[in-house]
Amino acid sequence: MQVGNSVIIHKSPIIQQGLKNILLSRNIGISDVMASLPEYDILREWNDLLLLVDIQLANEIKNNIKVLKKNGNTIIGIETHDADKDLDKYFDEIININDQTDIIAIKINDYIVRVADTKSNNQLSAREIELLTMVAQGLSNKQIADQLFISIHTVITHRKNITSKLGIKSISGLTLYAALNKMVVLH
Amino acid sequence: MITENDKLSDVIGRNIDLLPIIHRLGLSTNIGERNIREVCNDHVKDVNFILVILNTYSSDNYFPKPDDLDLKPLIDFLTQTHTYHKQVTIPRLNGFIQQLKQNMPNEKLLLVIEKYLNQYIKKLIQHIDFEEKDIFPLVNRKLMVDEKSVNIKKLFRQHTNVENEISDLKTIIIRHIPQNANMDLIHDLLHTLSHFEKEQLDHARFEDKILIPKLLKLLSI
Incomplete structure (x- = not known):
């Protein structure tokens, strides 16, 4: 059974494909794959999603952080080399390109638990x-x-x-x- | 599946909720050991029509085909059902609410439920009137041709609302049963609501699956 939904935002096809495989193996749905952050009109409609974002796009995330958080999205940064630590604070978690599968699973798990929680306790947001x-x-x-x-x-x-x-x-x-x-x- | 060779008493024994329906079909007296075919012959009723009605009410998986039925007896039966709800079901539901109110005069839940139920009954009666005045006469071609396609589409839409509202009321009552409530009365109220909901679903099934397709065909829309 599918748990939650995600959007991959990264310009590298290799990373896109790798993330897709990991998400599918964890039964997380993928609603979109894109190279950069979309227009405000689109991203303000994102609710309770897992966003896997190139850490290079931290500034764009920063500009939209309010609406993304208000709508209950989880934002994970994807880092290919050590990035500026100051920007880390806009991400709930950072996945490094060298992380092993079990570490990635732990980092994604928070999102899965949270989505499953909202589904089961039936409390209105x-x-x-x-x-x-x-x-x-x-x-x-x-x-x-x-x-x-x-x-x-x-x-x-x-x-x-x-x-x-x-x-x-x-x-x-x-x-x-x-x-x-x-x-x-x-x- | 109920067949013409089944004893009517056995059919009722297996599902006593069929008794008021059998009564509405005019078959409730002088049953004895007779099977359905024999009882129908005694009362000069079309056995195929009776079987379609009984099967629709006994099994959710039974879907009557429009060709199985004549419209005239179906309209009579649907009209009888409307009368039954107006004269029996609605007063019964109101009676439970009044008794519960005597039991718990200051309970806010009851006031809200009573208001909800009254609004629902008003809508239901409007819906019944609409069917009896604007839809059923189409069978006898007593209405002007232009109005009907709109009316028939409206009928479909109204059904879903009518059923959902009773189911919602039940859900809400169950969640908010007050501490000092008379549980027998609440149980009777919920039982009547469940039965009513089931009847509404079956009633809508007749209309959506048989009446509307047949009417559309008849009027070649």
Whole structure:
């Protein structure tokens, strides 16, 4: 069974392929492979992903660190030679090109555990609670997307996750849930 | 799979939830040792139609084919089912809520559930009226041709909501049972909701799998 999803951001095809093999062997999905960091519009939609990033791109990571962290992404730097230690702080972990498989596995494991945790404890994330409150207030997907500055597609994904965590499908049911959990006042 | 040679009493014995359905089909009296074919003959009912109904309600894996059924008896049965929910299921659910309220007058959960249930019932009755006024008459070609394709699509959409809301209510009640609740009443309420949910699913299955395809064919949309 697949655990979580990842994006590989590195310009070397050899490293891309190597990372792909490691991720697949750990059952982590790969949603994209790219040479450099994409536009803000794309990366702000990344949620709960494992990002494997060329440590040379630390400055770009630094510029987007707020949104990447807010959306629960785990960022691992890939270093091919000793890099500037000052930039390390933007990464949750650093994988060195010379690391052996067992060491890499340990470094990736934190992410796997965290993703499995969110799945099993079924607690809504802060973002999901925010969205649920808006659904309960009767806002449409389009209105929610506009207010949160996210795409309708992301709203739908959040709603699917909320439904699967709570086991409640209808808008009326979600409203009732939100009221009982004091997120909104029923009029 | 239920066949015409099965004794009707055995069929009911295996699944007593079929009794109200058999009653709605007009077959609940004078059963004795008779098999389904014999009971149908006694009551002048089409045995194939009765078998499709009984099998749909007894097995989730049974999917009736549109060609198996005449529309007229199906519409009669669906209308009877609507009447049953209006006259029996809805008052029963309301009754449980009122009893629970006497039991726990200040329980906020009950007030919220009552409000939810009332909204649901209002929607359900609207849905029933829509079917009986805008859909069922299509069978007798009593409606203008232009309106119907829109109406039929609307019917599909409404079903999913109607079923999900009952299932959600059940889920929410189970999670929030108050400490001092009368557990027998809660159990009866949940039992009625489960039964109602199952009936709604089967009812929608008739409409989505038989009624709508047949209507579309009939009207050659």
